[in-house]
Amino acid sequence: MARKLENKTIDYKSNLNWSSETELVGLVFEFVTLADVSIYPQYTIGLHAWFLDQVRSYDPELSAYLHDGESEKPFTISALDGELVSSGRQVQLCANNSYYWYVTVLSSRVSQWMEKWVQNLPKELNLRNASLQIRSCNIAHDPTTYAQLLNSEHGETVTLKFLSPTSFRRKGHHFPLPMPTNVFHSYLRRWNDFSGMSVDQEAFLAWVDDNVLIIRHQLTSMKVLAGKKGAVTGFTGTIEFGLTKEASKQPDFCKLFYALGKLAPYCGTGHKTTFGLGQTRLGWSSQAAPEVPDVQSLLAKRIEELTDIFKAQRKRTGGDRAEEIASKWATILARREMGESLQLVAQDLEMPYETVKTYVKLARRALKPG
Known part of the structure; x- marks a missing residue:
């Protein structure tokens, strides 16, 4: 729940320093709006774009790489x-309530940029016509390195909380279950890309499949918006993983297992983690994840419904291209049905306006009987 603000000023630049050796760090921003404001259901696209624009203003080359x-x-x-409520076709933020936003980075290059950026943060973040004042910025996940994660102490199990809907890609479809191989494959991909200590993926995942056990779980699923296009079924909740007795025969993999668990809060779980999905924390919690505002759920369901229709119509052509077009048509049409202008949709999807205009016409035509 949101917390009411006190009438005081917070120095958001205090205690925001870390060494040049840092590879991983997480920040939490506190926002406040001076009046009730409405934001569009897929506002995480705007958060994503704002962050990349901040990078671009300081380091265009790094921004291009991230993009x-x-x-x-x-x-x-x-x-x-925070307290997000449906308001017609939009999501409303309430005046004088606090809203929190987490940003993590996974490489020394981005960490070094971020350390400079936080010393001169802008005063606000704009989501189209909604102004979010930056009230504070603090470290949420301690600055560290991959080597420190690998060599740090650990317990007997790895327990993870999935705070935002989480999903994987499996055989061309969304897979909303935290199976050990999917979860640890997700972390290993980031580890191999950024740690400088690459591990044989096939061998490690075979070991995970044979030796990582699900001790307990408490999960629920829901349909959610998925980044720039489409919708997914994701899960939230908590899960605890343990190891078989035989796992210790490969001590290096055991060590990596625990390190990857500690990597989870920094890298998130599954896909679309740069658009709000897969937020992960350590530890067990029986508390339910925050509910998705109804307008977001309705839009996600409509996009999925339209995607299925368009995919079925394009069954003969098949392939990834057909699926991608079906998803784009569905996203554009559903957002237009929600009252969004095609100009803004085109901007969000980084597509030419004329292409978006053509796609919505084709999508409407495809829905007509006969």
Whole structure:
């Protein structure tokens, strides 16, 4: 729940220093709005764009890499944490309530940029016409390195909380279950890309499949918006992983297992972690994850419904291209049905306006009987 603000000024630049050796760090921003404001359901696209624009203003080359790089993304962002309510076709933020936003980085290059950036933060973040004042900025996940994660102390099990809907890609479909191989594959991809201590993926995942046990779990699933296009079924909740007795025969993999668990809060879990999905923390919690505002759930369901229709119509062509077009048509049409202008949709999706206009016409035509 949101917390009411006190009438005081917070120095958001205090205690925001870390060494040049740092590879991983997480920040939490506190926002406040001076009046009730409404934001569009897929506002995490705007948060994503704002962050990249901040990088671009300081380091255009780094921004291009974060935007277009073919490797794993070396950052994550969360959705807003606070009192979010549906208001017609939009999501409302209440005046004088606090809203929290988490940003993590996973490489020394981005960490060094962020350390400079936080010394001169802007006063506000704009989501289209909604102004969010930056009230404070603090360290949420301690500055560290991959080597420190690997060599730090650990317990007998790895317990993870999935705070925002989490999903994986499996055989071309979304897979909303935290199976050990999916979870640790997700972390290993980031580890191999950024740690400088690459591990044989096939061998490690075979070991995970044979030796990592689910001790207990408490999970629920929901449909959510997925970044720039489409919707996914994701899960939230808590899970505890343990190891078999035979696991100790490969001590290096045991050590990596615990290190990857500690990496989870920094890198998130699954896909679309740069658009708010897969936010992960350590420890067990029986507390339910924050509910997704109804307008976001309705839009996610409509996008999925339209995607299924368009995919079925394009069944003959098949392939990834057909699926991608179906998803784009569905996203554009559903957002237009929610009252968004095609100009803003085109801007969000980084597509030419004329292309978006053509796609919405084709999508509407495809829905007509006969």
